[in-house]
Amino acid sequence: MRLSMTVNGTWFEHDVEPRLLLVHYIRDVLGLTGTNVGCDTTSCGACTVLLDGESVKACTVLAVQADGAEITTIEGLARSDGSLHPLQEAFREHHGLQCGFCTPGMVMAAASFLREHPDPTEAEVREGLEGNLCRCTGYHNIVQAVLAAATTKELVR
């Protein structure tokens, strides 16, 4: 099937199998391997990307369902000058990552969450990230990072 979408600001067109998942399109067709796959039941959230600004688990969206959409992956979050996005900076500042495998999905989920909750409480941050599993951090520093990023007021486009 013919498919076209904008990923990180670039327009792509491809012929794909109808069964191709969005995450495999992003990883295998476009070569954007920052988005990870950690499970097969939409449980872990490692594959979270933004679809028209909202976070989705890219393992649960067919590529063709995203036809015409605007996708942002972790590779599209840093600024064009090469510096990290404030949310990425906050994760670094607060040691919100260890092995880093869940991190791209976690950061994208947090980006989407903060757009909807610009001034969240700790409990709201925890609820907002409930769909993303991290096995390393115990979430403590992730929550701190997201709360800190919320104060920068310079978030997702």
Add this chain to the structure above:
Amino acid sequence: MSTTVTGTDQPRAPGTVMGTRLRRKEDPALLSGEALFVHDLVVPGALHLSFVRSPSAHARVTALDLSAAQAMPGVVAVFGGADLMSEWAAPMPCAWPVTSDMKNPPHYPLATDEVRYVGDAVAVVVAETEAQAQDAASAVAVGYDALPAVVDLEDAASDRVLVHSALGTNRSYIWELAPDAEAVERAFAEAAHVVSERYVQQRLIPAAIEPRGVCVVPQPFGGEYTVYSATQIPHILRTMLGISLGIPEARLRVVAPAVGGGFGSKLNVYAEELICVALARRLRRPVRWSEGRSENSQATIHGRGQIQHIELAADAAGRLKAVRVRLLADMGAYLQLVTPGIPLLGAFLYHGVYDVPAYSFSCVSVFTNKTPTDAYRGAGRPEATYAIERAMDALARKLGLDPAEVRRRNFIPADKFPYPSAPGLVFDSGNYAAGLEKALGLADYEGLRGEQARRRGAGSTRHLGIGLSSYVEMCGLAPSRVLASLNYSAGGWEAATVRVLPTAKVQVVTGTSPHGQGHVTSWSMIVADKLGISPDDVEVLHSDTAVSPFGLDTYGSRSLSVGGTAVYLAAERVLEKARLIAAHQLEAAPEDLEYEGGAFKVRGSPHKSVPLGVIAFEAFTAHDLPEGVEPTLEASVSWDPPNFTFPFGTHVAVVDVDGETGRVELVRYVAVDDCGNQVNPLIVEGQVHGGIAQGVAQALWEEAAYDPEGNLLTTTLADYLVPAATELPSFVLGRTVTPSPTNPMGVKGVGEAGTIAATPAVVNAVVDALSHLGVRGIEMPVTPERVWRALSDATQETQEKGEPR
């Protein structure tokens, strides 16, 4: 909260980097998506593997028809176990034959005539794409003739059903430690109080968020293989691949690229790794395999899996006189790399932080028709700590003492270190009472007890529980001579090289293999601190056997105290050599020089100085080196620690138990840990946070559940309950600092501490919450149903006895 140090680019005076909260050098690559995990590697022409796994816990394989799968699109080859037998020079390795008569049944990467657990692989499909390989795997026809399966540990110990009929028993080994058995008997005979408890350590699935993955690139005409694997142990893996496949070790290069967590589950030599190398050799093409989550649940090792009997003998004042432990440990269907040794890593620690004169331990290890067990975060030490800390609370209840008081009465006193323990270790340093008092203070223990009494008085059904756990662990695996005495097949040293490049940038090569622990940052800090340079000027190379040929990798909270010490000593030796060159340059005696601010200065003549950069360039050009000094500024060290290190601390868990629904909420968690001197407190805290989460998860949610036929019921992350952010509170951390005398930096290790301490703290809190209702114990995971049943049973018992407690 302390602020993070962000400026790293300035040169530092020696001694000013250690102990600072330097943000990690690893992070930008991981945060931007640039880091490459195995699954991300682009390898042209690679074939994909998919495994056919047994759906049955125990069965004879009566037929294997590969023809339909072979005819599927894109399929290159399909192999059964018999087809690959010629590939193996040796069976799958078990490196820890704990006794001379340990039973270790032959174990090959693919089963041939019999499968022994759900997930045991019987065939492998090789195809051009991953989807084609998976499609074809489902077309492999396997005939199974079901055999009885044994799942329960005590049932397995009875030998009613045998996992390996040729062995004639399910017992792999019996291991005993009783330095003075008579003293133990005497102590129990004379005891004023005896506590006898039985605990079940449920099986856990390590569940690193990155499943395993392997990619092997052969160079058929060069005869070499590059093996990329999501592993914690590239060095050990290389040696074992060489032995198992009959490939000269020098022709194997193993690379662990970015690795997405391990927790012990990637401390192994797996069938899929061996098969990938074997098929790359046979097909002369690159092959790769990515584990699915359900596969990970079945085919990657599980942790824990023990039934524990612990007995305490105490005098009238509640002082411990002896600890006696009997363990029944679940090996699963086969022995993996260090499966049999895991219970023994706890064998020396069932007396915990307490001064106990008499001790005995025995372990019977049995095979079951389940996934093999092996190291999972803490490996033996969480089990030991759980048993003694639960039993101490039972002793406190028996004596009518506060759990804190019974601990105070029994702590090894701070002035008794180094402490020779009854089981035969020497605890390096400790101050257990200080950690307890600090934790109680941070938790407002008195206030919590007051609130608990208030709720009980008011007849509230929201029961408040406070649980303590004081722990000690043996870390820094390990002194090689001690490993020899335990029949371990390798040593416990670690290697490092520090080299100053011509432009004065420093390269560190380490034998450790980080997968989230931040070694690049910490090792940079150690060297920067020693050499008086910026951590940004230090590069750390690791996890590639072509770059770092020697090493024993990362597990057992060993990396800093063993690997970091090697780095420290190598930096020291670099300075010794630099001193000789500097002395030559400055026309001074080496002993008259002092090193300060990244330069050697002549003592008393501060204008006469030469910076390290100049010395490095001199060492590179070699135009004017002193007599007998070789070119290049580089030193390599292999450090074998003289002892383990013994981190310790006290954790306090506070739970709110809903008496009507049985739901347990962890409302507050305080951890005071002492890991000796800290290189980077930011990283230390992160390790503690993550460890606590895993320990709490064992207490409340996680269990690799099997049905009586041996079917694993928790094969996805929807069934296996890894906690999300909503299930956990923020943690309150404190620390004490008691340096280790075992190594020059005085460090101990912290990777497993949180997991070791948290599980008993939480379960003690739940029992404490319900103790006024007659509840004395509850099994893990403490589900709402188990809480509700414990309350119902206690109520019934109270009514039958006609007494309130």
